[in-house]
Amino acid sequence: MYCPGYTCVLCHQAHMETRDHLFFQCQFARSCWRYIYPGFTPGDNVHVNIDAIKQKLKVPFHMEITTLVTWSIWRTRNDFIFNGITPSLYRCRRTFKEELNLVFHGAKRKKYEGLQAWIENFR
Numbered sequence: 288m289y290c291p292g293y294t295c296v297l298c299h300q301a302h303m304e305t306r307d308h309l310f311f312q313c314q315f316a317r318s319c320w321r322y323i324y325p326g327f328t329p330g331d332n333v334h335v336n337i338d339a340i341k342q343k344l345k346v347p348f349h350m351e352i353t354t355l356v357t358w359s360i361w362r363t364r365n366d367f368i369f370n371g372i373t374p375s376l377y378r379c380r381r382t383f384k385e386e387l388n389l390v391f392h393g394a395k396r397k398k399y400e401g402l403q404a405w406i407e408n409f410r
């Protein structure tokens with residue numbers, strides 16, 4: 288498959304859009320993570336980052352949050368590439384909140400005890 292470019296579209300730097308760059312190293316991604324984890328500093332690889340986020344959040348639904356943040360970054364990237372929508376932290380946060388609320392409403396309440404309170408912190 289041919290792609291016209293492999294440069295990250297979220298930071299407009301000359302960084303190749305790798306998994307680790309797009310979801311953790313990119314300045315845009317860092318800003319997204321700092322929204323839920325103010326001291327976030329990316330580690331060397333995805334496993335280190337996911338573990339650091341787990342340790343910081345200390346909630347049983349940390350993987351759902353991690354997945355939804357990366358999903359929100361991915362949607363922000365795709366909205367720019369395919370729809371011409373300028374990436375913004377506001378839009379990325381809004382996507383995250385919307386998706387998190389969908390998870391909460393579809394979730395078994397016992398597993399996600401504390402999620403509603405966690406969500407309330409971001410309103």
Ligand SMILES: [Zn+2]
Nearest residue numbers: 295297298313
């Ligand atoms: Zn970037």
